[in-house]
Amino acid sequence: MAISDLKKLNIDQIQTGFKTGNFSSEELTQAYLNNIKIDKHNAFISINEQALAEAKQADKQIKAGQGTPLTGIPLAVKDIIVVKDLKATAGSKILENYVATYDATVIQKLKQAGMVILGKTNCDEFAMGSSNENSYFGPVLNPHDKERVPGGSSGGSAAAIAADLAPIALGTDTGGSIRQPAAFCGIVGLKPSYGRVSRYGSMAMASSLDQIGPMANTVRDIAHLISAIAGFDKNDATSSKAKVGDYLAALDQDAKKLTIGIPKEYFSGGIDPEIKTAIEGQIRLLEKAGLKIVEVSLPYTDYALAAYYLLMPAEVSSNLARYDSLRYGGLCLEKKDISLDEWYKEVRSIGFSPESKRRIMLGTYILSAGYYDAYYKQAQRVRTLIKQDFAKVFSQVDVLLTPVTPSTAFKLGEKSQDPLSMYLSDVFTVSANIGGICGLSLPIGKDKNNLPIGLQLLADAYAEEKLLTVGNFIENLNK
Numbered sequence: 104m105a106i107s108d109l110k111k112l113n114i115d116q117i118q119t120g121f122k123t124g125n126f127s128s129e130e131l132t133q134a135y136l137n138n139i140k141i142d143k144h145n146a147f148i149s150i151n152e153q154a155l156a157e158a159k160q161a162d163k164q165i166k167a168g169q170g171t172p173l174t175g176i177p178l179a180v181k182d183i184i185v186v187k188d189l190k191a192t193a194g195s196k197i198l199e200n201y202v203a204t205y206d207a208t209v210i211q212k213l214k215q216a217g218m219v220i221l222g223k224t225n226c227d228e229f230a231m232g233s234s235n236e237n238s239y240f241g242p243v244l245n246p247h248d249k250e251r252v253p254g255g256s257s258g259g260s261a262a263a264i265a266a267d268l269a270p271i272a273l274g275t276d277t278g279g280s281i282r283q284p285a286a287f288c289g290i291v292g293l294k295p296s297y298g299r300v301s302r303y304g305s306m307a308m309a310s311s312l313d314q315i316g317p318m319a320n321t322v323r324d325i326a327h328l329i330s331a332i333a334g335f336d337k338n339d340a341t342s343s344k345a346k347v348g349d350y351l352a353a354l355d356q357d358a359k360k361l362t363i364g365i366p367k368e369y370f371s372g373g374i375d376p377e378i379k380t381a382i383e384g385q386i387r388l389l390e391k392a393g394l395k396i397v398e399v400s401l402p403y404t405d406y407a408l409a410a411y412y413l414l415m416p417a418e419v420s421s422n423l424a425r426y427d428s429l430r431y432g433g434l435c436l437e438k439k440d441i442s443l444d445e446w447y448k449e450v451r452s453i454g455f456s457p458e459s460k461r462r463i464m465l466g467t468y469i470l471s472a473g474y475y476d477a478y479y480k481q482a483q484r485v486r487t488l489i490k491q492d493f494a495k496v497f498s499q500v501d502v503l504l505t506p507v508t509p510s511t512a513f514k515l516g517e518k519s520q521d522p523l524s525m526y527l528s529d530v531f532t533v534s535a536n537i538g539g540i541c542g543l544s545l546p547i548g549k550d551k552n553n554l555p556i557g558l559q560l561l562a563d564a565y566a567e568e569k570l571l572t573v574g575n576f577i578e579n580l581n582k
């Protein structure tokens with residue numbers, strides 16, 4: 104199979120390829136590995152040496168008629184999710200030599216379904232960033248323009264799909280890290296509702312906000328993946344027992360039966376006029392197609408980013424306390440005969456990036472006596488108000504339609520020296536994490552620089568099916 108054939112492949116096309124004998128999983132896996140080898144986007148941190156063996160095994164299963172829809176389909180995994188016997192660095196020097204000893208629950212499930220793991224993708228250190236420039240392994244380049252960022256923190260996963268290095272990838276989303284890189288790279292990404300997917304084996308950034316989710320070329324592929332990874336897990340006490348939906352059937356549900364809300368707060372202020380025009384164009388298309396569109400209001404939207412950048416570092420500061428380069432085979436110090444305190448100071452000083460240190464310090468400050476009430480508690484109150492905003496609006500409409508990002512992919516280095524302007528790129532995505540609801544990002548066109556523009560759909564907690572119904576409808580409208 105020629106490398107040139109690997110263009111934006113989706114699961115249905117791959118299954119057809121397997122069935123007709125056009126290619127095997129082994130050939131397909133080899134073709135992706137070849138692409139990864141010559142790739143210039145820095146999308147992968149490490150490769151799974153067992154990928155071809157796994158693909159051969161999958162081919163046997165397919166031949167024996169024992170395959171699932173995912174058997175033999177190659178998968179890229181963000182390096183913050185652990186896969187047994189593969190390195191898991193979380194994009195950090197402090198875990199440079201860590202080899203995982205177990206599979207995350209999502210990995211267990213996807214291995215069982217027969218997926219083939221190609222390797223681990225680059226990401227911002229401990230998933231903290233919006234541009235992938237905070238990775239110890241260097242920035243990822245956007246496949247649409249190598250001078251631009253792919254978004255973050257799951258930038259390697261998004262770039263891998265956009266550059267045809269993998270058909271499917273896993274990312275994590277704490278404040279937008281699946282949806283924003285999906286938008287910047289012109290692919291589809293789903294942040295499931297909090298608790299929909301087990302977090303067991305995903306290194307925690309901010310435990311009350313983190314979710315693992317799929318990234319792919321089509322909404323249908325997203326439905327395949329979420330079907331395989333959703334559900335309660337006894338290893339994650341925060342995973343939900345809520346009934347898992349029929350996500351593939353949701354694709355064929357009638358979108359016209361759903362009401363779409365346009366939250367006015369997402370269309371004011373610093374949004375790129377080209378994005379605004381593109382989204383408004385989509386709204387008109389949907390209206391013409393017979394969908395019911397109403398304007399709604401989420402009055403506490405303005406406070407979401409501030410609340411996120413208090414709650415998140417507070418959790419980060421305690422989650423990152425465990426990294427001491429003793430427990431996880433991290434970096435080795437030349438110095439001997441130093442006290443434990445000196446060891447901690449030294450490994451954490453050289454092991455963490457400036458962004459991680461910034462968040463650890465901010466979080467520690469926010470949680471310290473005297474400031475806790477003013478910052479952390481206040482942010483928790485805002486969290487409640489944002490949740491109430493969503494509860495109210497989802498009693499009126501089924502799905503919200505908004506932009507994903509205020510701009511298309513920005514230039515490498517453009518915001519890396521200015522944390523505040525970097526944080527502002529999360530303005531439309533953080534509310535979903537704060538509210539625990541689900542969100543889908545899908546491409547709807549390009550700007551004048553030929554850079555992808557994304558559209559965000561939000562639905563209430565555990566209403567992923569509605570996102571898939573409307574997402575699939577929009578994808579078809581734009582075909």
Ligand code: GLN
Nearest residue numbers: 230232276277278279280
């Ligand atoms: N960009 C956001 C941040 O830097 C979100 C990160 C994420 O979702 N993991 O915190």
